[in-house]
Amino acid sequence: MMATNDFLDQAEAILGPRGLTQDPDLVEPWLTDWRGRFHGAALALAQPATTAELSALVALCAQTRVPLVPQGGNSGMSGGATPDETGKSLLVSLRRMNAIRALDRDAMQITAEAGVILENLHHIAELQGLRFPLSLGGKGSATIGGLISTNAGGTQVIRHGSMRALVLGLEAVLADGQILDALVPLKKDNRGFDLKQLLIGSEGTLGIVTAATLRLVPAVADRAVIWAGVPSIAAARGLLLHCQAAEGDALEGFEVMPQHCLDNVVAFLPDARPPLAGQNAWHALIELTASDSDADSLRDRAEAMIADAFEKGLLADAVFASSETQAEKFWQLREIVAPAERAIGPAVQHDVSVPVADMPAFVEAAVPAIEARFPGTRAVAFGHLGDGNIHFHVLAPPGVDGPTWQQGEGKAISREVHDIVVQWRGSISAEHGIGQLKRDELARLGDPVALELMRRVKDALDPHGLLNPGKLI
Amino acid sequence: MMATNDFLDQAEAILGPRGLTQDPDLVEPWLTDWRGRFHGAALALAQPATTAELSALVALCAQTRVPLVPQGGNSGMSGGATPDETGKSLLVSLRRMNAIRALDRDAMQITAEAGVILENLHHIAELQGLRFPLSLGGKGSATIGGLISTNAGGTQVIRHGSMRALVLGLEAVLADGQILDALVPLKKDNRGFDLKQLLIGSEGTLGIVTAATLRLVPAVADRAVIWAGVPSIAAARGLLLHCQAAEGDALEGFEVMPQHCLDNVVAFLPDARPPLAGQNAWHALIELTASDSDADSLRDRAEAMIADAFEKGLLADAVFASSETQAEKFWQLREIVAPAERAIGPAVQHDVSVPVADMPAFVEAAVPAIEARFPGTRAVAFGHLGDGNIHFHVLAPPGVDGPTWQQGEGKAISREVHDIVVQWRGSISAEHGIGQLKRDELARLGDPVALELMRRVKDALDPHGLLNPGKLI
Numbered sequence: 001m002m003a004t005n006d007f008l009d010q011a012e013a014i015l016g017p018r019g020l021t022q023d024p025d026l027v028e029p030w031l032t033d034w035r036g037r038f039h040g041a042a043l044a045l046a047q048p049a050t051t052a053e054l055s056a057l058v059a060l061c062a063q064t065r066v067p068l069v070p071q072g073g074n075s076g077m078s079g080g081a082t083p084d085e086t087g088k089s090l091l092v093s094l095r096r097m098n099a100i101r102a103l104d105r106d107a108m109q110i111t112a113e114a115g116v117i118l119e120n121l122h123h124i125a126e127l128q129g130l131r132f133p134l135s136l137g138g139k140g141s142a143t144i145g146g147l148i149s150t151n152a153g154g155t156q157v158i159r160h161g162s163m164r165a166l167v168l169g170l171e172a173v174l175a176d177g178q179i180l181d182a183l184v185p186l187k188k189d190n191r192g193f194d195l196k197q198l199l200i201g202s203e204g205t206l207g208i209v210t211a212a213t214l215r216l217v218p219a220v221a222d223r224a225v226i227w228a229g230v231p232s233i234a235a236a237r238g239l240l241l242h243c244q245a246a247e248g249d250a251l252e253g254f255e256v257m258p259q260h261c262l263d264n265v266v267a268f269l270p271d272a273r274p275p276l277a278g279q280n281a282w283h284a285l286i287e288l289t290a291s292d293s294d295a296d297s298l299r300d301r302a303e304a305m306i307a308d309a310f311e312k313g314l315l316a317d318a319v320f321a322s323s324e325t326q327a328e329k330f331w332q333l334r335e336i337v338a339p340a341e342r343a344i345g346p347a348v349q350h351d352v353s354v355p356v357a358d359m360p361a362f363v364e365a366a367v368p369a370i371e372a373r374f375p376g377t378r379a380v381a382f383g384h385l386g387d388g389n390i391h392f393h394v395l396a397p398p399g400v401d402g403p404t405w406q407q408g409e410g411k412a413i414s415r416e417v418h419d420i421v422v423q424w425r426g427s428i429s430a431e432h433g434i435g436q437l438k439r440d441e442l443a444r445l446g447d448p449v450a451l452e453l454m455r456r457v458k459d460a461l462d463p464h465g466l467l468n469p470g471k472l473i
Numbered sequence: 474m475m476a477t478n479d480f481l482d483q484a485e486a487i488l489g490p491r492g493l494t495q496d497p498d499l500v501e502p503w504l505t506d507w508r509g510r511f512h513g514a515a516l517a518l519a520q521p522a523t524t525a526e527l528s529a530l531v532a533l534c535a536q537t538r539v540p541l542v543p544q545g546g547n548s549g550m551s552g553g554a555t556p557d558e559t560g561k562s563l564l565v566s567l568r569r570m571n572a573i574r575a576l577d578r579d580a581m582q583i584t585a586e587a588g589v590i591l592e593n594l595h596h597i598a599e600l601q602g603l604r605f606p607l608s609l610g611g612k613g614s615a616t617i618g619g620l621i622s623t624n625a626g627g628t629q630v631i632r633h634g635s636m637r638a639l640v641l642g643l644e645a646v647l648a649d650g651q652i653l654d655a656l657v658p659l660k661k662d663n664r665g666f667d668l669k670q671l672l673i674g675s676e677g678t679l680g681i682v683t684a685a686t687l688r689l690v691p692a693v694a695d696r697a698v699i700w701a702g703v704p705s706i707a708a709a710r711g712l713l714l715h716c717q718a719a720e721g722d723a724l725e726g727f728e729v730m731p732q733h734c735l736d737n738v739v740a741f742l743p744d745a746r747p748p749l750a751g752q753n754a755w756h757a758l759i760e761l762t763a764s765d766s767d768a769d770s771l772r773d774r775a776e777a778m779i780a781d782a783f784e785k786g787l788l789a790d791a792v793f794a795s796s797e798t799q800a801e802k803f804w805q806l807r808e809i810v811a812p813a814e815r816a817i818g819p820a821v822q823h824d825v826s827v828p829v830a831d832m833p834a835f836v837e838a839a840v841p842a843i844e845a846r847f848p849g850t851r852a853v854a855f856g857h858l859g860d861g862n863i864h865f866h867v868l869a870p871p872g873v874d875g876p877t878w879q880q881g882e883g884k885a886i887s888r889e890v891h892d893i894v895v896q897w898r899g900s901i902s903a904e905h906g907i908g909q910l911k912r913d914e915l916a917r918l919g920d921p922v923a924l925e926l927m928r929r930v931k932d933a934l935d936p937h938g939l940l941n942p943g944k945l946i
Contacts, residue, residue, distance in 0.1 A: 181920065190674055190906045201666070203665075353661045355658055388661065427661070430661040433663045434663070434665060
């Protein structure tokens with residue numbers, strides 16, 4: 001390995017003075033993940049402006065065996081973009097690469113560089129009467145590259161799929177600095193292994209995504225947003241099946257939460273009101289959308305769908321958002337669940353999935369099992385029932401010291417939750433990825449055959465282990 | 474390598490007497506691909522009955538370094554399931570593994586073994602009021618395993634995607650005999666690399682697919698089938714965009730062919746009649762489907778869509794199929810294009826894709842270029858415009874000897890067609906795969922970076938090169 005100063009000189013020669021810094025004031029903010037769980041150190045912060053610059057930089061790193069940690073908006077949930085504490089890695093921010101390279105309105109496709117921020121992509125699509133149908137809480141900071149590398153999800157997956165389904169083409173820099181150019185959006189291409197899908201969700205361990213061609217969809221011309229009360233999560237699943245059968249092509253969201261989640265939100269948010277008058281064991285937030293402006297038709301169909309559900313005894317109560325403002329308020333109740341919970345006290349969070357059909361039984365088994373095993377805790381399940389993906393949070397007993405509890409009982413709880421998930425043939429990471437947060441749990445619980453395959457692929461594509469070391473596997 | 478007889482004895486001990494044969498009468502029919510282009514030899518024909526049997530067999534092959542050639546219905550288009558001529562490979566048929574392991578009607582999922590024939594899967598889904606939305610000419614012989622290994626397409630890809638989009642879970646035997654069990658259908662799962670997608674479309678070179686959990690969709694309750702005449706393929710693309718904007722969620726097929734294709738079909742098929750009275754440079758076959766039985770609604774919407782297209786000058790003439798029988802006749806005209814062409818004389822076929830937006834310009838450039846370069850030939854483009862996937866066939870000059878022409882000028886034509894496709898940033902295999910037919914062309918024209926990545930993945934997963942040797946890469 002060459003001397004650090006020589007390396008930095010060469011890196012600066014590639015990137016220019018704007019592209020490389022060791023200034024602690026500039027580097028430090030990016031060394032901690034946004035949940036504040038992981039803190040690392042870095043040799044420097046590299047900010048390439050072009051794919052060619054990144055390619056030359058990675059080739060230099062390969063030659064000199066300097067590890068790289070790619071980073072987008074630094075809003076990941078699993079510490080996947082935070083370097084380790086050795087300070088030997090180069091932190092590589094893709095944020096300067098934020099150009100829109102192409103937009104084809106007819107084909108409904110956009111080619112965006114990795115550093116484009118999700119919210120900006122939304123605005124650019126809107127200006128063309130289109131939309132990019134993936135959104136999540138961190139949209140103001142999350143970048144396209146990060147969203148692809150983590151195969152991000154959100155609340156619209158039920159209709160449009162996760163990032164994996166929205167990437168039509170990809171450009172990436174590989175471990176030796178070579179550029180894989182697969183940006184051209186071919187709807188059908190059977191020329192061998194799907195390298196694009198291999199890179200998506202690989203958390204920067206196989207290559208660094210530099211640009212992507214993404215699928216856009218028509219803008220929403222109208223939507224019907226419904227808040228429904230149901231007696232159980234099994235009933236919520238029954239209602240989901242009903243809605244899918246009646247309006248599968250239009251069903252864009254189906255989120256659930258238990259009554260006490262809603263109570264927390266209402267207590268937390270000054271002007272929030274529960275949408276329904278009475279109490280219901282579970283609540284479902286349902287959205288149908290239409291891209292044409294035949295507004296009466298969507299509302300009529302949604303009303304028929306709900307009336308039919310009433311007749312079939314599939315729900316206890318339901319109300320339609322009467323305006324866009326009210327629709328936003330319904331969604332705010334869902335989005336504020338996590339912040340409202342954080343205000344109550346410390347918790348450990350799990351992002352798990354099981355087959356959709358098993359989700360009610362899983363929740364009904366796992367919640368009491370955890371609460372019985374860890375007295376004083378409260379287990380909360382909410383989220384994307386339509387995707388079989390629940391955020392399973394366990395709140396600490398009142399009065400404990402948060403960090404101490406999280407490091408002790410919290411870890412035991414997480415192991416127990418993950419054990420139950422595996423018994424149900426589920427995933428310990430539905431949408432947040434593995435990063436460093438769940439790496440050891442994946443090693444403990446993952447299918448050994450799958451883990452060995454992943455290890456082999458990793459070694460084949462990054463033989464010196466320089467791409468995002470210590471993450472995922 | 475152990476003596477062949479020892480190997481066969483051990484293989485028979487694993488598979489039982491029904492599971493292994495060297496009888497030429499039984500083996501010979503499977504040694505030629507259905508297009509009759511490739512003929513090979515095999516040590517024996519193995520027909521495992523279970524995943525466990527196949528696992529033990531592959532472990533034996535790994536230990537003794539015996540290559541395996543997996544085969545489903547032997548109806549592939551690229552010779553991917555035909556062994557080479559050395560006779561050193563074991564031909565492994567998955568046809569005995571044809572059980573339906575599970576069917577969840579509510580979840581609209583079916584778990585089928587690799588040997589289930591596509592047409593049988595269609596019938597089983599139909600009995601539940603559901604359907605498997607992928608179909609193709611070889612449905613009476615093509616198996617689920619083969620369709621997955623080649624990422625098969627068909628005429629419904631525009632709405633439902635290719636096989637890649639329909640596989641929710643997968644089971645496969647790897648090169649060392651280990652079983653990868655990823656059958657559980659999780660809609661969201663971010664535990665690392667997508668091994669399932671890596672295996673799909675890998676043509677048996679990375680593992681042997683033994684079962685899959687597949688997505689079903691509601692049965693078609695109603696459809697509107699339209700035959701439209703347009704003045705150019707560019708006009709056909711304009712009509713496609715119009716239909717997608719108006720009825721994107723319902724648009725299930727959009728096929729095109731030039732007038733002389735239709736003329737051939739009408740001349741070939743005794744009772745066929747052209748749907749439209751006049752001549753049109755190009756024809757489009759359009760299908761909309763609905764899963765609810767509100768039949769008037771679909772027909773009304775389809776008529777509005779076409780009336781609107783007329784007003785906008787997007788088509789010259791159009792007719793609706795007035796009955797299911799007529800709808801079937803319209804589709805028959807499309808399906809008979811290839812047989813009708815074969816009756817005219819020898820040809821070389823190419824299955825290519827370019828970005829959908831570029832397809833009209835590609836066809837308008839490539840057809841005259843090929844006909845000018847190879848006097849007496851006739852270039853024909855037809856197929857899946859909605860997917861940017863055209864079957865580009867070049868008919869021999871009248872009077873030539875077929876096989877001689879195919880081996881001589883035919884090969885030069887194929888190289889020329891593929892060169893043009895690459896200039897247009899397209900794929901030389903949109904849906905038929907690489908197999909042995911296009912292996913050398915992929916090596917000649919593929920992106921060297923992608924080819925190197927594929928080679929590395931192949932070496933990592935199959936270090937002794939025993940899985941389907943000589944195919945793809």
